[in-house]
Amino acid sequence: MTVNLTKGQAISLQKNDGGSLSAVRMGLGWQAAPRRGLFGSRTREIDLDASAVLFAGQQPVDVVFFRHLVSDDGSVRHTGDNLVGGAGQGGDDEAILVDLERVPVHIDRIVFTVNSFTGQTFQEVQNAFCRLVDESNGQELARYTLAGGGDYTAQIMAKVHRAGAGWTMTAIGAPANGRTFQDLMPAIQPHL
Amino acid sequence: MTAELVRGQNHPLPEVRLGIRVSAGTPVVAAVSLGDDRGRAHLPECVAHPGAPVLPGVEVTRQAAADHLLTVDLEAVHESVHRVSVLLVLPAGGAHPARFGAVAAPRVAVSRPDGTELAGYTVTGLDSEAAVVALEFYRRQGTWKVRAVGQGYAGGLAALLTDQGLPGAAALATAVEAAASPDATRAAPAPARPPAEDRRSARPATAPSGAGHGDAATAHGPGTARPASADAGRTTAGHGRPAHPKPPSDTGTSRPPDPDDTRGTSGSSATPSAPVPAASPAPSPPEPEASAPAPGQPPAARPRASGAGPVDCTHPSRRPAAPPAPSGQPAQPVAGDATGWSMEERLYNQVRGMFEDLARTTAAYRSAVDFADDRRDQELDQVLSDPRNRIDGAGDAARDAVRARHAELVDRAGEVFDRDLAQLAAESEVVEPALPPAYARWDYPVWHGYRVPTQTPMAVRLGDLHLPESPSLRIPLLIRLPLERGLWIDSGPSATDADSAADDAGTRRRAVDVAVAVAARLLAIHPAGEFDVHVVDPAGSAAQALVPLVQAGVLTGPPALGAAGVTEVLSRLTERVDLVQMAVRGGAPDALPAGLGASRQLLIVNGFPHGFDDRAVTRLRYLADEGPAAGVHLMLVAAREDASAYGPLLDPLWRALLRLTPLPDDHLADPWVGHAWTYEPSLVPPGSAVLHLVLSRLAKARRHGSR
Numbered sequence: 041m042t043v044n045l046t047k048g049q050a051i052s053l054q055k056n057d058g059g060s061l062s063a064v065r066m067g068l069g070w071q072a073a074p075r076r077g078l079f080g081s082r083t084r085e086i087d088l089d090a091s092a093v094l095f096a097g098q099q100p101v102d103v104v105f106f107r108h109l110v111s112d113d114g115s116v117r118h119t120g121d122n123l124v125g126g127a128g129q130g131g132d133d134e135a136i137l138v139d140l141e142r143v144p145v146h147i148d149r150i151v152f153t154v155n156s157f158t159g160q161t162f163q164e165v166q167n168a169f170c171r172l173v174d175e176s177n178g179q180e181l182a183r184y185t186l187a188g189g190g191d192y193t194a195q196i197m198a199k200v201h202r203a204g205a206g207w208t209m210t211a212i213g214a215p216a217n218g219r220t221f222q223d224l225m226p227a228i229q230p231h232l
Numbered sequence: 233m234t235a236e237l238v239r240g241q242n243h244p245l246p247e248v249r250l251g252i253r254v255s256a257g258t259p260v261v262a263a264v265s266l267g268d269d270r271g272r273a274h275l276p277e278c279v280a281h282p283g284a285p286v287l288p289g290v291e292v293t294r295q296a297a298a299d300h301l302l303t304v305d306l307e308a309v310h311e312s313v314h315r316v317s318v319l320l321v322l323p324a325g326g327a328h329p330a331r332f333g334a335v336a337a338p339r340v341a342v343s344r345p346d347g348t349e350l351a352g353y354t355v356t357g358l359d360s361e362a363a364v365v366a367l368e369f370y371r372r373q374g375t376w377k378v379r380a381v382g383q384g385y386a387g388g389l390a391a392l393l394t395d396q397g398l399p400g401a402a403a404l405a406t407a408v409e410a411a412a413s414p415d416a417t418r419a420a421p422a423p424a425r426p427p428a429e430d431r432r433s434a435r436p437a438t439a440p441s442g443a444g445h446g447d448a449a450t451a452h453g454p455g456t457a458r459p460a461s462a463d464a465g466r467t468t469a470g471h472g473r474p475a476h477p478k479p480p481s482d483t484g485t486s487r488p489p490d491p492d493d494t495r496g497t498s499g500s501s502a503t504p505s506a507p508v509p510a511a512s513p514a515p516s517p518p519e520p521e522a523s524a525p526a527p528g529q530p531p532a533a534r535p536r537a538s539g540a541g542p543v544d545c546t547h548p549s550r551r552p553a554a555p556p557a558p559s560g561q562p563a564q565p566v567a568g569d570a571t572g573w574s575m576e577e578r579l580y581n582q583v584r585g586m587f588e589d590l591a592r593t594t595a596a597y598r599s600a601v602d603f604a605d606d607r608r609d610q611e612l613d614q615v616l617s618d619p620r621n622r623i624d625g626a627g628d629a630a631r632d633a634v635r636a637r638h639a640e641l642v643d644r645a646g647e648v649f650d651r652d653l654a655q656l657a658a659e660s661e662v663v664e665p666a667l668p669p670a671y672a673r674w675d676y677p678v679w680h681g682y683r684v685p686t687q688t689p690m691a692v693r694l695g696d697l698h699l700p701e702s703p704s705l706r707i708p709l710l711i712r713l714p715l716e717r718g719l720w721i722d723s724g725p726s727a728t729d730a731d732s733a734a735d736d737a738g739t740r741r742r743a744v745d746v747a748v749a750v751a752a753r754l755l756a757i758h759p760a761g762e763f764d765v766h767v768v769d770p771a772g773s774a775a776q777a778l779v780p781l782v783q784a785g786v787l788t789g790p791p792a793l794g795a796a797g798v799t800e801v802l803s804r805l806t807e808r809v810d811l812v813q814m815a816v817r818g819g820a821p822d823a824l825p826a827g828l829g830a831s832r833q834l835l836i837v838n839g840f841p842h843g844f845d846d847r848a849v850t851r852l853r854y855l856a857d858e859g860p861a862a863g864v865h866l867m868l869v870a871a872r873e874d875a876s877a878y879g880p881l882l883d884p885l886w887r888a889l890l891r892l893t894p895l896p897d898d899h900l901a902d903p904w905v906g907h908a909w910t911y912e913p914s915l916v917p918p919g920s921a922v923l924h925l926v927l928s929r930l931a932k933a934r935r936h937g938s939r
Contacts, residue, residue, distance in 0.1 A: 096603045097607070099603070099606075101599060101603065102599070110592075110904070112592065112595040112596070112599065112904075112905045113592050113593070113595050113596030113599065114588070114589065114592030114593070114595075114596070114904075115596070142596075144596035144597070144599060144600045144645065144648070145600050145641065145644040145645045145648055146599070146600040146603040146604065146641055146645065
């Protein structure tokens with residue numbers, strides 16, 4: 041069962057059987073720009089990027105994005121940059137895998153963001169979505185539809201933070217503007 | 233001339249009286265079974281084992297040992313015997329590895345009575361098997377031939393004998409195990425010890441048990457054997473298969489898969505996920521429906537019940553190396569538990585995985601501790617700057633709270649770190665003994681069983697790496713072959729203790745020792761004649777350290793002395809690089825003159841830049857840049873300050889070389905997070921004869937090859 045998250049809604053990443061999640065994947069998918077005429081290579085490609093920022097308290101400690109695909113501790117992995125998007129059929133074009141059990145003890149929250157590197161706003165992108173999946177069974181935990189999301193080039197998706205022994209996810213869904221995650225840092229701060 | 237066999241290969245035998253030398257890194261039981269023309273052994277008396285060591289024409293040793301010498305007289309065996317199989321079995325028992333994947337690959341060599349080797353076979357690629365058919369001799373048109381089989385059985389000897397159609401296989405397996413005396417072998421030392429020690433401590437095993445079981449192997453009734461039989465059957469069936477496919481069908485042993493076979497065991501093999509590791513059969517109650525036949529069943533029913541187990545059609549490198557771990561616990565580490573096409577590649581990838589995991593887990597620990605420190609400092613500042621805390625004990629209490637928070641976080645980080653280290657240490661314990669010579673330290677037993685390889689390995693171990701947080705966990709520094717960069721063994725004062733001067737001579741001597749150890753290793757792991765070493769020692773200062781290489785006669789020539797020698801060797805190698813480059817560019821590598829074949833060259837330069845003029849320095853730099861692509865590699869033993877007269881001119885040369893230090897020094901960074909790792913060279917242990925042994929075998933192989 042997929043939860044279509046609304047802004048500020050929190051879901052606990054406890055499984056139905058009481059065990060907490062061990063691994064989640066943030067997937068990002070969008071439809072490639074339509075080919076233009078004869079010189080297909082001059083199509084203005086749409087490049088969305090998924091990033092994850094690891095915080096210890098208020099302090100950003102590490103970041104996983106297309107230039108740094110694995111966090112230093114190895115617990116957060118980006119599967120690689122996709123520069124053009126996919127078929128728009130719901131498959132993930134970029135994914136970030138988080139092994140929650142291996143996240144270092146001092147990191148207590150992880151914020152996921154999406155940026156439009158090529159500058160198109162989400163209004164112009166077809167079939168863009170972002171979702172969180174429980175990696176152990178492939179079940180979708182939450183999904184956002186980005187497409188038609190307004191005149192923004194970035195979105196702060198969600199944060200996963202420690203609560204007791206396990207982890208909880210809170211949907212943020214705050215629109216922002218920026219080319220990479222660095223531009224979003226001021227926008228992230230209020231949501232920590 | 234020794235033929236090195238590969239799995240499935242056969243070889244004609246010029247003699248019928250043969251010695252079979254078994255060398256394993258760990259105590260094993262050796263047995264011989266005699267089969268008919270279909271490979272079936274009909275009676276327990278058809279198996280020579282420690283409990284019944286002498287059969288007509290066959291004699292085996294009476295105990296588990298790391299080295300065996302069996303004798304076989306193929307004239308003397310009964311004429312109905314068409315197949316003589318040499319079996320190796322790991323003895324059961326606490327201190328022993330329970331599977332061949334955890335120990336060095338055993339080697340079996342067939343020799344003439346005078347000791348000349350006829351054929352050898354290293355049983356590689358084993359994993360969860362506890363028993364293996366290493367070799368078999370078979371009649372072919374009136375003569376005998378030998379074939380490398382390498383068929384392993386996860387279910388141990390019982391499964392193996394069952395597959396050979398032996399009635400009462402499990403009873404016999406139990407008898408063999410008892411005869412090899414698990415009581416004594418259990419007390420035997422761990423597999424990492426040199427084989428000689430294993431042999432010594434395993435010897436007392438024989439006296440009591442060997443006598444008791446002399447030729448009464450069949451005396452064990454079904455009653456005693458029943459539990460083991462059921463157990464062995466369950467292990468085989470539950471695991472689905474032994475991990476290796478049958479040898480090619482020309483062996484005659486492999487039966488076509490009988491549909492009834494699969495049906496017969498499908499009940500038990502349908503649940504392969506049962507977390508019973510095949511390697512450690514736990515005692516279990518007898519199960520009448522288990523697939524191994526009870527000793528009293530009519531022979532006709534037997535193959536049907538047991539046949540499905542040993543036939544395995546999966547690709548050997550595609551199977552999961554580790555049994556599924558019980559949920560909630562980290563998997564038991566297994567040697568070779570990584571992707572790859574061969575065991576060597578899997579081990580390489582596994583070592584690399586361990587390297588990355590240690591780097592990352594240490595990064596996690598360090599960053600947690602750094603964060604805790606920062607937070608403590610900030611909070612202490614706040615406490616100090618808050619005027620309210622200057623009243624009585626409020627400040628102290630606040631400081632204590634801050635420190636407690638710090639300690640709590642550091643403790644938690646330490647717990648996680650210790651858990652990870654324990655897992656990596658356990659993995660290292662199983663991986664290290666399984667490493668082939670190219671990846672093994674000089675003090676590992678695998679070097680004592682050294683054979684000249686027929687293939688160049690993927691990589692070479694240049695030393696060990698460790699981090700200050702975990703000094704006991706050593707990661708092998710494996711460098712891919714052929715070497716892409718030259719090596720620079722730094723004979724200058726080390727950065728860590730710069731009191732030098734007095735110690736200078738010692739460091740230089742040690743640097744040459746490292747160079748000799750690395751060069752000897754490179755020589756040993758390349759096939760004979762495919763790796764040549766040239767030494768330039770202008771001042772003659774390394775003469776003493778080079779003695780092992782010179783005496784064994786594995787160098788291309790004596791170390792070149794003086795400026796003239798430098799010029800001569802450099803111009804020879806430069807010319808070689810030029811010719812190879814020309815040939816490659818011209819697309820005519822076949823046109824190279826004789827002697828300029830595919831063999832790789834290593835140039836060792838000691839005491840650079842002594843004896844080098846500007847022209848020679850230029851040539852050396854040319855070799856460092858262009859050599860690797862043309863098969864000429866450079867090893868420089870030098871101190872950087874000796875070359876200070878050249879100023880920054882030589883900086884690119886130093887940077888282009890991989891620096892190794894003769895003393896442990898933290899100068900190597902990993903590619904993931906950039907920790908400074910402490911490098912320690914792998915030296916031949918003082919007083920060890922292993923270098924001599926290895927080099928003399930190599931020299932012998934070269935002489936044979938050049939004839």
